[in-house]
Amino acid sequence: MTTTKTPVSFRPRELVVAEDGTGHLVGSRCPTCGAHYFPTREVCAGCLTEDLETVPLPRRGTLYTYTVVHQSTPAFETPYVLGYVDLEAPVRVMGQIDVDPEEVAIGMALELKIVPWGTDDEGRTVWGYRFGGVS
Amino acid sequence: MTDVYVIGIGMTQFGKHPDRTTASLGAEAVRKAIHDAGIDPRVIQTGYAGHVFQPMVTGQQVLAQVGLAGIPLANVENACSSGATAIRGSYLDILAGVADVSLAFGTEHLTGAFKGAFTPGEDDPEAAVGATMPAVYAMRARRYMEEFGLTREQLARISVKNKRNAALNPLAHFKKDITIDDVLAARPIAEPFGLLDCSPVSDGAAAVVLASGDWVKRHGDPARAVRLAASALRTGEVETAPGSMTFEVLTHKTARDAYEAAGVGPEDVDFAEVHDCFTIAEILRIEGLGLFEQGTYPHAVERGEADIGGRFPVNPSGGLLGKGHPLAATGVAQVVELTKQLRGEAEDRQIEGARVGIAHCRGGKAAGVEGAACTVQILVR
Numbered sequence: 001m002t003t004t005k006t007p008v009s010f011r012p013r014e015l016v017v018a019e020d021g022t023g024h025l026v027g028s029r030c031p032t033c034g035a036h037y038f039p040t041r042e043v044c045a046g047c048l049t050e051d052l053e054t055v056p057l058p059r060r061g062t063l064y065t066y067t068v069v070h071q072s073t074p075a076f077e078t079p080y081v082l083g084y085v086d087l088e089a090p091v092r093v094m095g096q097i098d099v100d101p102e103e104v105a106i107g108m109a110l111e112l113k114i115v116p117w118g119t120d121d122e123g124r125t126v127w128g129y130r131f132g133g134v135s
Numbered sequence: 136m137t138d139v140y141v142i143g144i145g146m147t148q149f150g151k152h153p154d155r156t157t158a159s160l161g162a163e164a165v166r167k168a169i170h171d172a173g174i175d176p177r178v179i180q181t182g183y184a185g186h187v188f189q190p191m192v193t194g195q196q197v198l199a200q201v202g203l204a205g206i207p208l209a210n211v212e213n214a215c216s217s218g219a220t221a222i223r224g225s226y227l228d229i230l231a232g233v234a235d236v237s238l239a240f241g242t243e244h245l246t247g248a249f250k251g252a253f254t255p256g257e258d259d260p261e262a263a264v265g266a267t268m269p270a271v272y273a274m275r276a277r278r279y280m281e282e283f284g285l286t287r288e289q290l291a292r293i294s295v296k297n298k299r300n301a302a303l304n305p306l307a308h309f310k311k312d313i314t315i316d317d318v319l320a321a322r323p324i325a326e327p328f329g330l331l332d333c334s335p336v337s338d339g340a341a342a343v344v345l346a347s348g349d350w351v352k353r354h355g356d357p358a359r360a361v362r363l364a365a366s367a368l369r370t371g372e373v374e375t376a377p378g379s380m381t382f383e384v385l386t387h388k389t390a391r392d393a394y395e396a397a398g399v400g401p402e403d404v405d406f407a408e409v410h411d412c413f414t415i416a417e418i419l420r421i422e423g424l425g426l427f428e429q430g431t432y433p434h435a436v437e438r439g440e441a442d443i444g445g446r447f448p449v450n451p452s453g454g455l456l457g458k459g460h461p462l463a464a465t466g467v468a469q470v471v472e473l474t475k476q477l478r479g480e481a482e483d484r485q486i487e488g489a490r491v492g493i494a495h496c497r498g499g500k501a502a503g504v505e506g507a508a509c510t511v512q513i514l515v516r
Contacts, residue, residue, distance in 0.1 A: 014260050035375040039260050039502055045373035065281070065380060067273035069265060070323040076265045082325075084274060084380075092377035094261045094502070101326075106281050128264070 010117045010128040014039055016056070017127045023114040024056035025129065027091055036089035059112040060134065061087035068101045085110050085131050098132035109134045139229045140351050140360040141514065142236075143172025143344035144471040149459035150308045151246050152338040157189045161197035161242030164340035164464075168238070169201070172344045173356065176201065179344065180234035182208035183224035185217030185241035185463035188248035197242065212463075214498030215410065216368070217241055218341065219466025219510035225345045226366040235350040240342035241463035249336060261502045269333055269413060271500060273325035275380045276415035280327070282381055283430040285418075287327055291318035292436050293414040294331050294456050300443060301453025303483040308337045308459030332414040337459030341467035343474070361477045363470075364397035365513040371499075371506040378505060385506045386423030386497060393511035394425075399491055401425040404513070406447065406476065406486050408469040409495040411454040420495050421449060424511070443484055451476065451484045462498070469494035470512060477516040490516045 007017040017023040028037040030044035030052055038057060043050050066083035069076070081097040081104055097104055098113060110131040117128030145167025147160050161184070169176050182203070184194025194210045213220040218241025225237035259266070279285050295315055301307035313331060321329030351360045369389040378384065394400055401424065409420035422429045426447065435441055441449040452458045452472035455465060473492035475481040492514045499507025 011260065011263055033375075037373070037503060041373065041503075044375070046375035064377065065274040065278035067270050067277060067328075068323075068326040069267065069270045069273075070325065071269070072265060072267055080265060082265050082270050082274070084377075086377045090377055092374070094266055095264050106278065 008120055008124050008126045010126050015127070015129055017114055021114060023112070023127070023129070024059060025093060025112065027055055027057040027089065028052040029055045036091040038091050038093050057091060057093070058088040061085040061110055061131075063097065063104070063106055063108045063110055064092060065106055066097055066104050083131065096130045098130045136230060137232070138348035139226050139363045140346050140348065140355070141343050141363055141470065141474045142346045142351060142355055142360050143168040143174065144342070144474045145169070145171055146306055146341040146468055146471045147339050148306050149337045149339035149461060149464070149468070152244065153246065155244065155338065157186065157193050157242050157244040158196035158200060160244060160338060160340040161193065161240055161342070162200035164242065164342040165197060165201050165238065165240050168240070168342035168344050174236070174344065176203055178236045179203060179238045180206060180236055181225065181228045182206055182238040183211050183221035184208060185211045185213070185221035185467065186243055187212055187214060187217055187462040188245065189243060193242065197240065203238070213508040215412065215462050216466055216496040216498040216508040216510045217463035219469070219494070219496040219512060220368060220508065222343060222345070222467060222470060222512065223366040223368050223510065226363055229345055229347045236344065236346045238342065238344055239467060240340060241465065241467040242340035243461035243463050244338045245336050245461050246338050259502055261500070267325065268500065269328055270325040272413040272415055273328045275419065276327055276413070279381045279415060279418065285433050287319065288315055289433040289437060290327065290332065290414045291315045293411065293417050294318050296436060296442060297411060297450050297454040297457040300451050300484060301457025304453050304458060307453040307457055308335055309453065309457045328413060334412045334455035334460035337461045339459060339461035339464045339468070341464045341471050343467060343470055359478055361474045362515045363512065364399070364515045365393040365511070367393035367396060367511045369509050371504040371509070373504055381419070382429055383419050383423035383506070385509045386420055386495065387425065389509040389511045390424045390495070393493070393513050397513040397515065399513060399515070404491050404493045405489040406451060407449050407493045407495065408452060408454065408472050409450060410465070410497045411450055411456050412460060414456070417449065417454065420497070424493065424495060443486060448486050451481065451486060466494070466496040466510060469496065470514065473514040477514055
């Protein structure tokens with residue numbers, strides 16, 4: 001049993017998970033030119049502004065491309081669908097896609113889903129993300 | 136400014152070498168290059184050693200085995216562009232007048248260090264969600280299919296062509312012709328790729344000796360020296376907005392630097408060795424280098440234009456798909472092949488009348504960056 005209510009994120013710098021199980025990806029936004037980055041950056045590659053803002057990234061986007069992975073590292077059970085999703089910032093993020101391999105298609109609308117990713121040393125659920133169909 | 140020439144080349148058998156070490160492979164390639172150059176090794180003044188997953192100071196271990204200890208040497212890691220980056224070190228030393236003769240090599244005992252699919256760096260956010268290198272390229276292939284109507288069979292033809300060339304290369308990892316059906320029936324890796332769309336895990340080493348134009352005039356064999364007219368290197372830029380994955384800006388910009396340095400354009404180039412780590416990669420490289428219009432290269436391959444004997448041969452050595460891909464050795468082995476072709480020493484793979492060859496390597500991946508390191512080298516007879 002755990003005493004803390006804050007869910008554990010698989011990568012806290014990139015994914016924030018709230019107590020109610022919702023969450024968002026964390027990126028950077030350039031206050032000067034408006035460019036977004038994922039993962040976060042310290043300097044804007046477009047205009048070299050240094051004080052980038054850390055911002056929650058939009059949850060929705062469209063699938064730019066995808067593959068079905070059949071051979072991976074021991075950390076992942078195969079097969080799984082992997083894709084690049086263009087979020088509405090715009091910024092491109094890679095993630096696993098929770099859509100049947102027969103139905104996945106370039107251009108489809110997707111949204112961020114917080115999913116169980118594993119357990120930590122203390123037996124707590126660790127949360128990660130995938131993209132799934134828009135409900 | 137002085138000219139730079141390749142005066143010696145050496146390469147081990149590419150393949151699986153369970154009984155060898157990184158250093159012994161490197162030493163074999165270096166000795167061959169020194170013998171090919173016909174020089175006393177003591178004329179070599181500087182050295183650069185490319186390797187990726189190997190022990191630190193592998194370069195110095197190689198030097199110790201070939202009697203070359205003492206010279207300044209730097210070990211170079213730039214993922215799959217490590218060997219080509221090592222060549223650039225020697226090239227710059229000669230241009231700068233630091234050395235008249237310099238040695239560059241790449242060596243990799245990959246089967247001893249790695250198995251299965253490569254991933255980006257361990258802490259990379261994309262690796263954390265399941266990215267592998269085959270998956271990243273498979274996604275680019277899928278997008279290219281969507282935009283340009285590329286077919287699965289057209290992709291497979293690239294593997295068939297390169298393995299056919301490899302069967303003519305005694306030092307290649309693969310020795311057997313394959314068919315389109317073989318490619319389609321292979322074990323799936325990351326769709327649309329099967330195993331035969333992916334370069335193999337290979338061990339091997341390759342080395343070159345470079346010398347200045349003055350040195351070649353005084354001591355060399357001008358008939359066998361081939362001019363290294365450009366050795367360009369760039370780093371992938373951070374994308375400020377989602378970019379195209381079907382056109383390689385990084386390759387395009389590196390090629391532009393190389394064409395400018397060499398004083399030639401894509402229309403002057405007769406053949407190419409490019410970084411075909413996966414079947415789609417050959418298409419992306421060739422089009423990024425400006426050698427074919429975007430969307431047209433798969434059709435050219437179908438018409439046989441990229442075959443040895445075709446209008447524009449690509450990867451006559453067998454490429455990474457056929458010759459094998461011992462990471463850091465790859466970029467050096469490409470220059471070895473260009474030199475053989477331009478000397479007229481490529482035997483069964485000889486491209487008739489070739490005068491200008493181009494070599495392209497691209498290595499590494501990080502989230503939000505188009506690619507890590509890219510090199511383009513141009514050799515002129």
